[in-house]
Amino acid sequence: MLEKNAPVSPLHGHTYDLCMSLLKGLFNEGQILFVDNFYSSVQLCKNLLSLKTYHCGTLRNNRRGTPLDMSKKKLNRGEIYGEQSNDGIRVMKWVDKRPVLIISSVLSHKVELKATGVKRKGGNVEKPLAVIAYNKAKKGDDVSDQMSSYYTSLRKNIKWYKKVFVEIMLGTCVVNTWVMYNNFGNNRQKLSTNYFRVVEI
Structure with a gap:
């Protein structure tokens, strides 16, 4: 034990x-x-x-x-x-x-x-x-994966360990930052994930 x-x-x-x-x-x-x-x-x-x-x-x-x-x-x-x-x-x-x-x-x-x-x-x-x-x-994991998949940076020719790094940095981290920005930021208007990626990052 x-x-x-x-x-x-x-x-x-x-x-x-x-x-x-x-x-x-x-x-x-x-x-x-x-x-x-x-x-x-x-x-x-x-x-x-x-x-x-x-x-x-x-x-x-x-x-x-x-x-x-x-x-x-x-x-x-x-x-x-x-x-x-x-x-x-x-x-x-x-x-x-x-x-x-x-x-x-x-x-x-x-x-x-x-x-x-x-x-x-x-x-x-x-x-x-x-x-x-x-x-x-x-449910939270599924939603995060779904949001990350909309604008994925992964490519077929990337090796698996590079895919993990790219997905964490450009997928999960961006989604988490977007959620925090919309829920805890001082912004008056919530941003779409696409607009957040293009303008704010």
């Missing part, structure tokens, strides 16, 4: 270490970490819970610690199945357009569906509580 503000360990992999490093100093605050399936794991969820920090995210079928029967479980669209460990960690499988594995240590994320709207052809749109919370938390 990790101690409060425990240092990272190479035993669990790079993605685990990255999450623990970014959360250093924030443990024992009752916070919820939302992560996608690249970072999420059963081990991360367990160790965060031992530090009184909750975890919610999607999960890969082949990630170490994932229950084997989850990937093999056959469900119809709209159905949900889940298992809970003794320490309160739930792993769920839900079928929407495709099967989705979800892991959560949040107490309210039970293995059940909640109506979130009405289908065009009738009937309710239902999603697990964990998916609803995850989508809400990840």
Whole structure:
């Protein structure tokens, strides 16, 4: 079991270490970490819970610690199945357009569906509580990526590591600056992202 503000360990992999490093100093605050399936794991969820920090995210079928029967479980669209460990960690499988594995240590994320709207052809749109919370938390990332993609500086012939640098400097940073300018600046009129890029930068 990790101690409060425990240092990272190479035993669990790079993605685990990255999450623990970014959360250093924030443990024992009752916070919820939302992560996608690249970072999420059963081990991360367990160790965060031992530090009184909750975890919610999607999960890969082949990630170490994932229950084997989850990937093999056959469900119809709209159905949900889940298992809970003794320490309160739930792993769920839900079928929407495709099967989705979800892991959560949040107490309210039970293995059940909640109506979130009405289908065009009738009937309710239902999603697990964990998916609803995850989508809400990840919304900011999606909007940032969308705004950045409108005026991308990326080119096909740029190598991957150069793409990362260009996207951070000319994509994410510009979008963040534009948001701050419109919300916290002394300007009377909010600017469009295109005008901000051309005139203000």
